Amino acid sequence: MEEICPATPPEASGVLEPKEIVWRDLQPWLQQSGYTLRPRFRRSWIPSWKVPGSSARLLVAEDSWGLIRDQILDAVRDRDGFQVVLKQVSKADHPSEETIHRFLSAPGSEMSQDPTNHCIPLLDVLHPPNDSDLQILVMQLLRKCNSPPFDTFGEVIDFFNQIFEGLQFMHKHLVAHGDCSSNNIMMTCRGMYPDGFHPQYQNSSRDLSSDARHLTRTQRPPRYYFIDFGISVRFNAEDPCLALPIKGADQTVPEHQIDGDVDPQDPFATDIYYLGNSSAKNFWTYKISPGCVEFEFMRPLVTNMVNVDLAKRPTIDEVILRFEKTKSGLSSWKLPSRVRIKDEIQILNIPRILGHWKRRIRYIVDGNPPIPVYRA
Structure with a gap:
């Protein structure tokens, strides 16, 4: 079926949901790692429609849009402006995901060069501090x-x-x-x-x-x-x-x-x-x-x-x-x-x-x- 986008943003209240707060708290470290999040997920975010004198409207403001899914968020890779997605993966819940993904499509590998390979390339794997169970897989948007x-x-x-x-x-x-x-x-x-x-x-x-x-x-x-x-x-x-x-x-x-x-x-x-x-x-x-x-x-x-x-x-x-x-x-x-x-x-x-x-x-x-x- 054709993609149907909701008529209004799902997270337009100006208050972050718990899963969004997880990403917001990771934002400074992700920035240091070379990935910029949308304004909504930055520590300094103030809803654009609440800024005095702003012409932004809640229902059409870019920063009224939340997560793609709870464990998935988009970002921009700083070095080249490339749009990516960041996926949180629990090693306990999915112990083989990163290993299999890396085997299939790690950058520069022989497998990744095969033109018949249609597994989404794994661009990077990030390891957040203070959480040994969590890893973040980076892929193209x-x-x-x-x-x-x-x-x-x-x-x-x-x-x-x-x-x-x-x-x-x-x-x-x-x-x-x-x-x-x-x-x-x-x-x-x-x-x-x-x-x-x-x-x-x-x-x-x-x-x-x-x-x-x-x-x-x-x-x-x-x-x-x-x-x-x-x-x-x-x-x-x-x-x-x-x-x-x-x-x-x-x-x-x-x-x-x-x-x-x-x-x-x-x-x-x-x-x-x-x-x-x-x-x-x-x-x-x-x-x-x-x-x-x-x-x-x-x-x-x-x-x-x-x-x-x-x-x-x-x-x-x-x-x-x-x-x-x-x-x-x-x-x-x-x-x-x-x-x-x-x-x-x-x-x-x-x-x-x-x-x-x-x-x-x-x-x-x-x-x-x-x-x-x-x-x-």
């Missing part, structure tokens, strides 16, 4: 993978290309993600959003003064990333790849419905279910359903990916082989065609249709391929 909406089928194909490739990379290196549903697939889009966007209210500019200007995926192809390795599992080559199931965000996984004691299971097959079910349920904005022919070409593959019997699900290698065959069957007319929003009424969408055709002509003139190709 990303955007929801479905925002803005997909414009063409070629853009959708590129999305599947990248996430299947990324999961294959993880599985090849014996890492099962454990929670690779749509919430944990995001994209980098500095090219799509040349002026940036507000980290919390992502449809607006960084200062909330206007809508965030953006191009399409065809014009500036994004790169999709898996995030959140809190329940990921890494195996050794000599060990059986079985693990006790840990429930992620998707509560429909068949092997997670068993009450009582369960045996160790294949977590790689569970990853396949997560990706398949994210597509089958709604492909975010665009539903694969009997009444919608838009994505029927994906139905046979997705149906296998969500098989109740995890032993009958395809491996990621088999998924990619089948997807390549499916992709090769799509016509040159289909790929640049407009993806229709589920249940849309054509007559009411004339402006969107006209806008698409205007862009489509521009794509041809500019030589944009129908399936976008990301370039770093």
Whole structure:
């Protein structure tokens, strides 16, 4: 589904919540470490709408917006102005997250140089003073993978290309993600959003003064990333790849419905279910359903990916082989065609249709391929 931002800031009272105070108390140390927080999280903060003579209005003031999530806050890296996110991780609760994340994407490592690696790069690990259990992982600020909406089928194909490739990379290196549903697939889009966007209210500019200007995926192809390795599992080559199931965000996984004691299971097959079910349920904005022919070409593959019997699900290698065959069957007319929003009424969408055709002509003139190709 398309990203929906709340009409009003969730934390606009001018009084910090307890989780915000944790970040506020870390702010001087984070500043010394080279990361600047938004005004709201600085020790010296006074709500802009309460400053005498200020023209700031509470509901649209930038500093009325709080946390992305309790453990996650955006920041700016001082040395280059790069927008990042800071994620608090408890070593006791997630003892392997930093280790697995570093293994997959530590800067400068051989793994990080692999073009098939779609694990969000780990830029830095900070260790706050006076708290031996807490560590802060630093990553690039990303955007929801479905925002803005997909414009063409070629853009959708590129999305599947990248996430299947990324999961294959993880599985090849014996890492099962454990929670690779749509919430944990995001994209980098500095090219799509040349002026940036507000980290919390992502449809607006960084200062909330206007809508965030953006191009399409065809014009500036994004790169999709898996995030959140809190329940990921890494195996050794000599060990059986079985693990006790840990429930992620998707509560429909068949092997997670068993009450009582369960045996160790294949977590790689569970990853396949997560990706398949994210597509089958709604492909975010665009539903694969009997009444919608838009994505029927994906139905046979997705149906296998969500098989109740995890032993009958395809491996990621088999998924990619089948997807390549499916992709090769799509016509040159289909790929640049407009993806229709589920249940849309054509007559009411004339402006969107006209806008698409205007862009489509521009794509041809500019030589944009129908399936976008990301370039770093």
